[in-house]
Amino acid sequence: GAGVSQSPSNKVTEKGKDVELRCDPISGHTALYWYRQSLGQGLEFLIYFQGNSAPDKSGLPSDRFSAERTGGSVSTLTIQRTQQEDSAVYLCASSSRGRSYEQYFGPGTRLTVT
Amino acid sequence: DAKTTQPPSMDCAEGRAANLPCNHSTISGNEYVYWYRQIHSQGPQYIIHGLKNNETNEMASLIITEDRKSSTLILPHATLRDTAVYYCIVRPGSNTGKLIFGQGTTLQVKP
Numbered sequence: 001g002a003g004v005s006q007s008p009s010n011k012v013t014e015k016g017k018d019v020e021l022r023c024d025p026i027s028g029h030t031a032l033y034w035y036r037q038s039l040g041q042g043l044e045f046l047i048y049f050q051g052n053s054a055p056d057k058s059g060l061p062s063d064r065f066s067a068e069r070t071g072g073s074v075s076t077l078t079i080q081r082t083q084q085e086d087s088a089v090y091l092c093a094s095s096s097r098g099r100s101y102e103q104y105f106g107p108g109t110r111l112t113v114t
Numbered sequence: 115d116a117k118t119t120q121p122p123s124m125d126c127a128e129g130r131a132a133n134l135p136c137n138h139s140t141i142s143g144n145e146y147v148y149w150y151r152q153i154h155s156q157g158p159q160y161i162i163h164g165l166k167n168n169e170t171n172e173m174a175s176l177i178i179t180e181d182r183k184s185s186t187l188i189l190p191h192a193t194l195r196d197t198a199v200y201y202c203i204v205r206p207g208s209n210t211g212k213l214i215f216g217q218g219t220t221l222q223v224k225p
Contacts, residue, residue: 004157033212043158043201043215056211091157100210101148105157 002026004106006092012112013082021077021109025094032075033095033103034067035059038088046090049075082113118202120219126196128225132189136202139183144206147178149187150213151198158201158215161187165207192223 005024013019025032034046045059049069060066064082069075079086089110093103119137126132138147148163162169162176164185169176175188189196201218 045212048211
Protein backbone atom coordinates (compact mmCIF):
# COMPACT_ATOMS: atom_id res chain seq x y z
CA GLY A 1 0.00 0.00 0.00
CA ALA A 2 0.94 3.65 -0.18
CA GLY A 3 3.32 5.00 2.39
CA VAL A 4 3.46 8.41 4.01
CA SER A 5 3.66 11.16 1.44
CA GLN A 6 4.79 14.74 1.90
CA SER A 7 4.62 17.78 -0.31
CA PRO A 8 6.38 19.69 -1.57
CA SER A 9 9.58 17.68 -1.63
CA ASN A 10 11.60 20.87 -1.79
CA LYS A 11 10.68 24.42 -0.88
CA VAL A 12 12.82 27.53 -1.18
CA THR A 13 11.39 30.64 0.41
CA GLU A 14 12.53 34.10 1.33
CA LYS A 15 13.06 35.09 4.92
CA GLY A 16 9.87 36.50 6.37
CA LYS A 17 7.47 34.55 4.14
CA ASP A 18 5.01 31.95 5.41
CA VAL A 19 5.18 28.32 4.28
CA GLU A 20 2.85 25.35 4.50
CA LEU A 21 4.08 21.78 4.48
CA ARG A 22 1.67 18.91 3.89
CA CYS A 23 1.64 15.34 5.12
CA ASP A 24 -0.59 12.48 3.99
CA PRO A 25 -0.30 9.63 6.46
CA ILE A 26 -0.86 5.96 5.77
CA SER A 27 -4.59 5.32 5.49
CA GLY A 28 -6.05 4.20 8.79
CA HIS A 29 -3.14 5.39 10.92
CA THR A 30 -4.52 7.28 13.89
CA ALA A 31 -1.32 8.95 15.05
CA LEU A 32 0.73 11.48 13.12
CA TYR A 33 4.05 13.07 14.06
CA TRP A 34 6.18 15.93 12.77
CA TYR A 35 9.95 16.00 13.21
CA ARG A 36 12.70 18.09 11.69
CA GLN A 37 16.32 17.42 10.93
CA SER A 38 18.77 20.25 10.45
CA LEU A 39 22.11 19.86 8.72
CA GLY A 40 24.41 18.07 11.11
CA GLN A 41 21.71 17.84 13.76
CA GLY A 42 19.73 14.91 14.99
CA LEU A 43 16.05 14.31 14.54
CA GLU A 44 13.99 16.73 16.60
CA PHE A 45 10.37 16.08 17.57
CA LEU A 46 7.92 18.90 16.87
CA ILE A 47 4.30 17.80 17.45
CA TYR A 48 2.16 14.68 17.73
CA PHE A 49 -1.50 14.17 16.75
CA GLN A 50 -3.86 11.48 17.94
CA GLY A 51 -6.80 11.83 15.62
CA ASN A 52 -7.30 15.55 15.16
CA SER A 53 -6.05 16.45 18.63
CA ALA A 54 -2.47 17.35 19.50
CA PRO A 55 -1.71 16.04 23.00
CA ASP A 56 1.98 16.93 22.67
CA LYS A 57 3.13 20.17 21.07
CA SER A 58 6.21 20.43 23.24
CA GLY A 59 8.68 20.39 20.36
CA LEU A 60 7.38 23.39 18.45
CA PRO A 61 10.31 25.84 18.68
CA SER A 62 8.29 29.07 18.69
CA ASP A 63 4.80 30.46 18.17
CA ARG A 64 5.66 30.94 14.50
CA PHE A 65 5.14 27.19 14.14
CA SER A 66 1.67 25.65 14.10
CA ALA A 67 0.09 22.48 12.80
CA GLU A 68 -3.34 21.10 12.27
CA ARG A 69 -4.85 17.81 11.25
CA THR A 70 -8.26 17.44 9.70
CA GLY A 71 -10.50 14.42 9.23
CA GLY A 72 -8.01 12.31 11.12
CA SER A 73 -5.89 12.26 8.02
CA VAL A 74 -3.97 15.05 6.29
CA SER A 75 -1.84 17.38 8.37
CA THR A 76 -0.36 20.77 7.57
CA LEU A 77 2.62 22.31 9.32
CA THR A 78 2.73 26.07 8.95
CA ILE A 79 5.74 28.25 9.61
CA GLN A 80 5.07 31.98 9.71
CA ARG A 81 7.66 34.67 9.08
CA THR A 82 10.33 32.11 8.23
CA GLN A 83 13.86 32.60 9.47
CA GLN A 84 17.10 31.15 8.14
CA GLU A 85 17.36 28.85 11.15
CA ASP A 86 14.12 27.20 10.03
CA SER A 87 16.01 25.63 7.12
CA ALA A 88 15.81 21.88 7.64
CA VAL A 89 14.23 18.69 6.40
CA TYR A 90 10.75 18.36 7.88
CA LEU A 91 9.70 14.76 8.32
CA CYS A 92 6.23 13.42 8.93
CA ALA A 93 5.46 9.98 10.34
CA SER A 94 2.35 8.01 11.15
CA SER A 95 1.54 4.95 13.20
CA SER A 96 -1.41 2.66 13.77
CA ARG A 97 -3.34 2.38 17.00
CA GLY A 98 -1.37 0.67 19.72
CA ARG A 99 1.85 0.62 17.71
CA SER A 100 3.26 4.10 18.25
CA TYR A 101 6.72 2.60 18.52
CA GLU A 102 6.55 1.62 14.84
CA GLN A 103 6.40 4.96 13.07
CA TYR A 104 6.44 5.08 9.29
CA PHE A 105 8.24 8.12 7.96
CA GLY A 106 7.69 10.03 4.77
CA PRO A 107 10.50 11.24 2.52
CA GLY A 108 10.49 14.71 4.04
CA THR A 109 10.25 18.27 2.78
CA ARG A 110 13.55 20.10 2.42
CA LEU A 111 12.95 23.73 3.38
CA THR A 112 15.53 26.36 2.50
CA VAL A 113 15.06 29.90 3.76
CA THR A 114 17.15 32.44 1.88
CA ASP B 115 13.12 8.32 28.90
CA ALA B 116 16.44 6.67 29.68
CA LYS B 117 19.56 8.01 28.02
CA THR B 118 21.37 5.86 25.46
CA THR B 119 25.01 5.87 24.41
CA GLN B 120 26.19 4.59 21.03
CA PRO B 121 29.56 4.75 19.26
CA PRO B 122 29.49 7.50 16.63
CA SER B 123 30.69 5.28 13.81
CA MET B 124 31.51 1.70 12.85
CA ASP B 125 32.71 -0.15 9.77
CA CYS B 126 31.71 -3.60 8.64
CA ALA B 127 32.76 -5.77 5.72
CA GLU B 128 30.05 -6.72 3.27
CA GLY B 129 28.66 -10.18 4.02
CA ARG B 130 29.86 -10.15 7.61
CA ALA B 131 27.72 -9.62 10.69
CA ALA B 132 27.39 -6.06 11.93
CA ASN B 133 27.10 -5.77 15.70
CA LEU B 134 25.93 -2.38 16.88
CA PRO B 135 26.11 -1.75 20.64
CA CYS B 136 23.95 0.51 22.76
CA ASN B 137 24.39 1.36 26.41
CA HIS B 138 21.27 2.21 28.45
CA SER B 139 22.43 1.74 32.03
CA THR B 140 19.59 3.84 33.53
CA ILE B 141 16.79 1.90 31.83
CA SER B 142 13.66 1.42 33.90
CA GLY B 143 11.65 -1.75 34.22
CA ASN B 144 8.85 -0.51 31.98
CA GLU B 145 11.11 0.77 29.21
CA TYR B 146 11.62 -1.01 25.92
CA VAL B 147 14.61 -0.81 23.58
CA TYR B 148 13.80 0.24 20.01
CA TRP B 149 16.06 0.40 16.98
CA TYR B 150 15.59 2.54 13.90
CA ARG B 151 17.85 3.29 11.00
CA GLN B 152 18.08 6.17 8.55
CA ILE B 153 19.53 5.59 5.14
CA HIS B 154 20.92 8.74 3.54
CA SER B 155 18.22 11.15 2.29
CA GLN B 156 15.38 8.96 3.56
CA GLY B 157 13.18 9.01 6.63
CA PRO B 158 13.99 6.70 9.54
CA GLN B 159 12.82 3.10 9.37
CA TYR B 160 11.75 0.92 12.30
CA ILE B 161 13.87 -2.22 12.69
CA ILE B 162 13.07 -4.09 15.88
CA HIS B 163 12.28 -3.70 19.57
CA GLY B 164 12.46 -5.71 22.78
CA LEU B 165 11.93 -5.62 26.53
CA LYS B 166 14.19 -8.27 28.00
CA ASN B 167 14.11 -11.30 25.74
CA ASN B 168 16.19 -11.54 22.61
CA GLU B 169 14.21 -10.80 19.47
CA THR B 170 14.66 -11.67 15.81
CA ASN B 171 12.84 -10.60 12.69
CA GLU B 172 13.56 -10.57 8.98
CA MET B 173 15.80 -7.54 9.30
CA ALA B 174 17.87 -8.09 12.41
CA SER B 175 18.34 -9.63 15.84
CA LEU B 176 18.30 -7.79 19.13
CA ILE B 177 20.29 -9.10 22.07
CA ILE B 178 19.54 -7.51 25.46
CA THR B 179 21.81 -8.27 28.40
CA GLU B 180 20.29 -9.91 31.45
CA ASP B 181 20.60 -6.73 33.52
CA ARG B 182 19.11 -4.80 30.56
CA LYS B 183 21.78 -2.14 30.79
CA SER B 184 22.97 -2.68 27.26
CA SER B 185 21.91 -4.23 23.99
CA THR B 186 23.31 -5.17 20.60
CA LEU B 187 21.64 -4.96 17.23
CA ILE B 188 22.91 -7.63 14.87
CA LEU B 189 22.64 -7.49 11.10
CA PRO B 190 23.66 -11.06 10.27
CA HIS B 191 24.92 -10.53 6.72
CA ALA B 192 25.49 -6.84 6.10
CA THR B 193 25.08 -5.51 2.57
CA LEU B 194 26.07 -2.17 1.09
CA ARG B 195 22.42 -1.11 1.39
CA ASP B 196 22.69 -1.44 5.18
CA THR B 197 24.96 1.62 5.26
CA ALA B 198 22.96 4.02 7.43
CA VAL B 199 22.71 5.78 10.78
CA TYR B 200 21.36 3.39 13.41
CA TYR B 201 19.46 4.78 16.38
CA CYS B 202 18.89 3.04 19.70
CA ILE B 203 15.91 4.49 21.59
CA VAL B 204 14.62 3.64 25.05
CA ARG B 205 11.14 4.59 26.17
CA PRO B 206 8.22 3.21 28.18
CA GLY B 207 6.03 0.71 26.42
CA SER B 208 3.00 2.75 27.45
CA ASN B 209 4.33 5.83 25.68
CA THR B 210 2.10 6.68 22.75
CA GLY B 211 3.92 9.69 21.41
CA LYS B 212 7.24 10.92 20.23
CA LEU B 213 10.48 9.12 19.64
CA ILE B 214 13.59 10.80 20.98
CA PHE B 215 16.50 10.23 18.63
CA GLY B 216 20.09 10.59 19.78
CA GLN B 217 23.09 10.91 17.50
CA GLY B 218 23.12 7.23 16.56
CA THR B 219 25.87 5.11 15.02
CA THR B 220 26.88 5.63 11.42
CA LEU B 221 27.48 2.16 10.01
CA GLN B 222 29.58 2.03 6.87
CA VAL B 223 29.43 -1.33 5.08
CA LYS B 224 32.46 -1.74 2.86
CA PRO B 225 32.90 -4.07 -0.14
